Amino acid sequence: MLEIKKYGAIDIGSNAIRLLISNVIVEKDKEPRFKKSSLVRVPIRLGADAFVNGVISEENTKRMVEAIEAFKLLMNIHKVVRYKACATSAMREAENGNEIVDKIFKETGVKIDVIGGKEEAAIISSTDLNELIKGDNSYLYVDVGGGSTEFTVFSGGKIINSKSFKMGTVRLLNNKKSVNKEIFASVEKWIKKNTKDLKRVSLIGSGGNINKLFKMSGRTEGKPISFIYLNAQYQFLKQMSYQERISELSLNPDRADVIIPATKIYLSAMKWSGSRKIYVPKIGLSDGIIKSLFYNKL
Structure with missing residues (x-):
């Protein structure tokens, strides 16, 4: 039935x-x-x-x-x-x-x-993320939002540690450079501390910006984006003006500015964790809410 x-x-x-x-x-x-x-x-x-x-x-x-x-x-x-x-x-x-x-x-x-x-990180982790984190591999899950970014370290199929930082794309656009520098330094310290004993860490990225970057890459669903590709894309996007990103890349006006700090966050997380690739399963808070509702966790 x-x-x-x-x-x-x-x-x-x-x-x-x-x-x-x-x-x-x-x-x-x-x-x-x-x-x-x-x-x-x-x-x-x-x-x-x-x-x-x-x-x-x-x-x-x-x-x-x-x-x-x-x-x-x-x-x-x-x-x-x-x-x-x-x-x-x-x-x-x-x-x-x-x-x-x-x-x-x-x-x-x-x-x-x-x-x-x-709580946000916990809801998101109830999604199809479980399909990726099976086995003995290690992952750093990075969910970039407008106001904050959630980082979760997985190893051997279990959560090792997680933390939310006030490092969102909209916030970074509006903060002073000195404030952003302090935030990035705090995140770098946390990632290095929590991934130093792990081998071959891969990133899992979620959020509208990484979904857009993945779509722009033309990669097959399930295949990761390399650090080299993402860094090249970052340099390319930075060279374009806000107007050019809208007119030439067809980005929405509210995506064309935040995609720059978002890409910087993912690249920084890859660099600090020693990751060479990022998986983009296209999941987010909304998906987690629905799964949690169905299983009566909310």
């Missing part, structure tokens, strides 16, 4: 807000299958408010309410049976974050959970 139900996940990030709707296919004596049905991304850059001014503006609050209302309507049309909305670092750090959560609930009926970096 075949049963198909739809689940929804709302991911309120620092660079964009996303709605993922997935079909969960359940057959007797088989593992459940999770198949993406619809993904909607709205570029509301909350981090530009939260990390610079400490509060989310009235304009972006209004846009958020409208986006969540639209997401709710879409989920109704898709006949989603269960959904969950999670917000990350921008909403966490905004002084009016809780106020906005209350406002959205009052106006849309959608309850938003503002989650911490460790």
Whole structure:
């Protein structure tokens, strides 16, 4: 007997807000299958408010309410049976974050959970990441967001250590150079300390920017990107202006600037861990929310 139900996940990030709707296919004596049905991304850059001014503006609050209302309507049309909305670092750090959560609930009926970096990493690690980390190999998982980056070290199929750093792409764009230098130094120290005894570490990258870089590489799904290729791409992107990245590479305006600091984070992580390749399984917080919902972990 075949049963198909739809689940929804709302991911309120620092660079964009996303709605993922997935079909969960359940057959007797088989593992459940999770198949993406619809993904909607709205570029509301909350981090530009939260990390610079400490509060989310009235304009972006209004846009958020409208986006969540639209997401709710879409989920109704898709006949989603269960959904969950999670917000990350921008909403966490905004002084009016809780106020906005209350406002959205009052106006849309959608309850938003503002989650911490460790919880975010735990939700993401419940995804198909398990397929990659089997065996005795060692991996450094790097999830780059707009406000923070989560690092998790896996070895022998187990989590060795994990940490969230305030090293997001939107934040890096708005920080002073001296502040960014300090953050990179802290991350370098943590990665080197936690990977020094591991052999042949490979990176696993998640986030919209590495997904875009992977698509641009033309690699076959499941095949890694090399350090050499990623570094060459980084130098190429840096030489182009913001306008050229939009007109010549067809990057979205809200992707064309953050892709530079994102690539720098992945390259730095590869260098500090001694990794020569990065796998891009195209997973993220939204996927983790849906799996956690299905298995009643949220």
